[in-house]
Amino acid sequence: xxxxxxxxxxxxxxxxxxxxxxxxxxxxxxxxxxxxxxxxxxxxxxxxxxxxxxxxxxxxxxxxxxxxxxxxxx
Numbered sequence: 001x002x003x004x005x006x007x008x009x010x011x012x013x014x015x016x017x018x019x020x021x022x023x024x025x026x027x028x029x030x031x032x033x034x035x036x037x038x039x040x041x042x043x044x045x046x047x048x049x050x051x052x053x054x055x056x057x058x059x060x061x062x063x064x065x066x067x068x069x070x071x072x073x074x
């Protein structure tokens with residue numbers, strides 16, 4: 001019983017470390033994931049020539065956010 005509880009706590013604590021989950025009542029979770037990775041691909045491709053990794057990472061996240069909002073996600 002303690003082992004199950006420990007596993008559940010571990011899973012819950014690690015689940016907060018993932019990416020932002022966008023919501024759209026008209027889209028399934030699978031479609032959200034597909035849209036997210038399409039937006040991420042486009043953002044990575046568009047920022048590939050930026051020299052600063054920190055600047056690139058923040059720009060990628062900003063572009064993903066804009067792309068997902070344009071697709072109707074919150």
